[in-house]
Amino acid sequence: MTGRERALTYLREVVLSDPAREGTFVNEQQLAEDVGLSRTPVREALLILASEGLLKMLPQRGVYISPLSAREIRELMELRGVIERYAVTVPGLDAEATGTAMLGVLEEQAAMAGDASRRDARAFIELDRRFHQLMVDAAGSSLLSRTYAGLRERQVRVGIAALRAGDGRWQDVCLEHRAIAEAVRAGAVADAHAAIDAHLGKTSQALLAL
Template sequence: MPSGRELAYDHLKDTVLSDPAMQGQFVNEQALADEIGVSRTPIREALLLLAAEELVQLVPKRGAYIAPVGGREIRELFEIRAMIECYAARRAVELGAVPVVEMRAELDGQRGLTGDDEARAFIDRDHRFHSALVRAVGNDMLSKTYDGLRARQIRAGIVALFSHGDRRKAVLVEHEAIVEALAAGDAEAAEAAITAHLQATQQVLIEG
């Protein structure tokens, strides 16, 4: 059974940090403790862990602050993602291990998620779409490195959806281009599609 700290950490990382309404806000420790059903101590312990990961900022006498996604963070996140995902595309094609079925399943699942209240589910599938390609390479260290970006990726993705009304439809088109290139075994086209997709999301985030 997960400890109170683990429950608080997972809830903060997977739910609170990815809530657009929480960007630029302080965490209400007591409200969060009541919501999860733990004391404030595990909440504070979880916040210390998140602060060490630079996902929240601890402000003396005020608590934990969730800073809006900044320009530098956006650029660095998408630079790392581009390096990992483009490599994964090339390597998966070389190995004949492209997970087309899994990626198409996630894409098909995304198509049915159109409501604002389904944004989190849409981005969860977005992450699984991309991580399936990275896992296909069979490099555990690479997969763990990519999974370490998950909280930031989901947070950025949700913000992007709410920043641009047509972003959800554009993501589906961009994902389809990635899958088609991979299915055709065209590593160069897949890299180009991945790069275009990441650049489009980055641009939406920077423009706000």
């Protein structure tokens, strides 16, 4: 792994996925020290992320982690909905295997949600991301999978933030996921679409209410 790749991984998985970093500045030199690299690969990584609209590099001020606006949240959920609804309609989808795999991830989420001492928001949302990515990957389109995976930083950030809506959100996510997974496993496309829309809609409501 090159220095730039190491810096990108750190920025994506640690910095950009943390809702607490929204609306704050981070120092380029400090980032380099945190990753154990020189500033050059860190700057290269920052330029890539800035081109993706995930942060802003402001002269004389530093690196600014832009908060997601209400419009960006709505657009993210709409795009996820389009991709996920399409994924479950693809001919040849192995509905039973896909739904069963999704339920396996859900069991891990449910165990965490049901035990307050084990709750870890980042780990919970990583499971959430795996749950949805399984559904998209089952469509068998590498382009679709890469496009969806490219939403990762935004998904993790908003997912963690949505859990702040209250303790009940942890359990609600599991219930919503179960409805999606069971509909997928049964090959009930209309029910899967309705469950996907309900889940994304409730997540949006939780975020916009914060």
